[in-house]
Amino acid sequence: MEDAEWECTVEAPVNIALVKYWGKRDSELILPYNDSVSLTLDEEKLGTRTTVRYSASYEEDSLVLNGKPTVISSRLSNVIEEIRRAFRKQAVRIKMNAQDLMSMSRYRFRIETNNKMPTAAGLASSASGMACITFALCTALGITESVDMSELARLGSGSACRSIHGGLVQWEAGKEEDGSDSLAKQIYPASTWPELKFIVLVVDGEKKKVGSTEGMQRSMATSEYMLLRPKQCKDRIQEVCWAFQAKLFPALAEVIIKDSNTLHAICRDSYPPVNYLTRTSEALIDFVHRLNEALGDVCVAYTFDAGPNCFVIFEEKHESLLMWLLLHTFIENDVIDPTIHRQPKWDDDEL
Numbered sequence: 001m002e003d004a005e006w007e008c009t010v011e012a013p014v015n016i017a018l019v020k021y022w023g024k025r026d027s028e029l030i031l032p033y034n035d036s037v038s039l040t041l042d043e044e045k046l047g048t049r050t051t052v053r054y055s056a057s058y059e060e061d062s063l064v065l066n067g068k069p070t071v072i073s074s075r076l077s078n079v080i081e082e083i084r085r086a087f088r089k090q091a092v093r094i095k096m097n098a099q100d101l102m103s104m105s106r107y108r109f110r111i112e113t114n115n116k117m118p119t120a121a122g123l124a125s126s127a128s129g130m131a132c133i134t135f136a137l138c139t140a141l142g143i144t145e146s147v148d149m150s151e152l153a154r155l156g157s158g159s160a161c162r163s164i165h166g167g168l169v170q171w172e173a174g175k176e177e178d179g180s181d182s183l184a185k186q187i188y189p190a191s192t193w194p195e196l197k198f199i200v201l202v203v204d205g206e207k208k209k210v211g212s213t214e215g216m217q218r219s220m221a222t223s224e225y226m227l228l229r230p231k232q233c234k235d236r237i238q239e240v241c242w243a244f245q246a247k248l249f250p251a252l253a254e255v256i257i258k259d260s261n262t263l264h265a266i267c268r269d270s271y272p273p274v275n276y277l278t279r280t281s282e283a284l285i286d287f288v289h290r291l292n293e294a295l296g297d298v299c300v301a302y303t304f305d306a307g308p309n310c311f312v313i314f315e316e317k318h319e320s321l322l323m324w325l326l327l328h329t330f331i332e333n334d335v336i337d338p339t340i341h342r343q344p345k346w347d348d349d350e351l
């Protein structure tokens with residue numbers, strides 16, 4: 001038993017924020033300054049796959065990220081320790097026999113994790129990455145049902161807590177100092193609006209120069225626009241939920257577009273300013289507004305995280321026109337990698 005080894009492999013999806021999380025009220029526990037809401041994409045092309053091997057005979061935890069042995073960050077180490085603590089609590093609750101408890105407490109993990117898209121390029125790799133590792137470790141210890149995995153994933157990367165659920169997901173900032181009420185919950189399953197589609201236009205797959213942690217710190221410290229965020233986000237989330245359940249694309253699109261623009265305006269207002277968008281990102285913004293104008297209705301929306309890459313959102317009925325236009329306007333210029341565009345089949349199932 002002592003030398004036995006086990007393994008499990010799981011996958012987790014990316015989520016894309018429609019009303020963005022930006023700024024922390026507690027950097028250690030990763031408690032956000034404002035509520036946020038996102039849609040979880042299916043993990044086929046964007047997402048993470050993690051294999052965890054575990055045994056009491058391993059000397060220490062280790063990590064291989066995208067094929068490279070990597071030092072375990074303090075955030076990931078917090079996640080691992082918190083999962084071990086949750087396991088011990090659960091073992092006491094279910095009165096696990098002392099020998100099993102001893103040997104399982106000594107498990108060390110060899111974590112091998114691979115992102116299916118560029119890492120740290122504003123494509124939400126940290127969200128699916130931390131959600132996937134959390135899910136894998138909780139599966140290994142048999143505690144997926146007894147813990148709130150969103151709380152554990154959040155300790156690794158804030159936005160990861162939303163990847164624990166499918167569909168439209170809200171992460172409440174919460175009020176408690178220990179973060180016990182800062183959890184992600186599904187608001188509506190993806191089946192509410194199956195015709196909604198996303199494509200991702202990879203403008204630049206390189207690692208971004210200013211990471212989101214640094215960007216958030218700068219904004220919290222220097223941008224007065226941040227003061228508007230808590231209330232603004234609450235109002236916008238209500239609008240998103242209402243538009244989503246009523247399947248009103250123009251209403252949904254307007255909030256998504258405005259919130260993406262607010263995030264990037266805050267970044268520019270921070271000191272020193274942060275600019276995540278490139279000229280191609282700006283051209284895509286123009287393209288979407290001109291297309292909506294030509295169609296006489298808001299049929300397409302865009303949103304950008306902390307990076308230049310564009311998530312385009314639309315209903316299935318506009319897909320062929322949009323793809324044709326994008327192919328002729330952007331991809332011929334060789335600016336955008338079309339291989340990552342996708343038509344997700346959203347899945348209602350929780351992980």
Ligand code: PMV
Nearest residue numbers: 017020021158159212305306
């Ligand atoms: O979870 P982080 O630290 O990668 O921050 C993500 C922040 C945004 O992607 C810009 C917004 C969001 O809500 O996901």
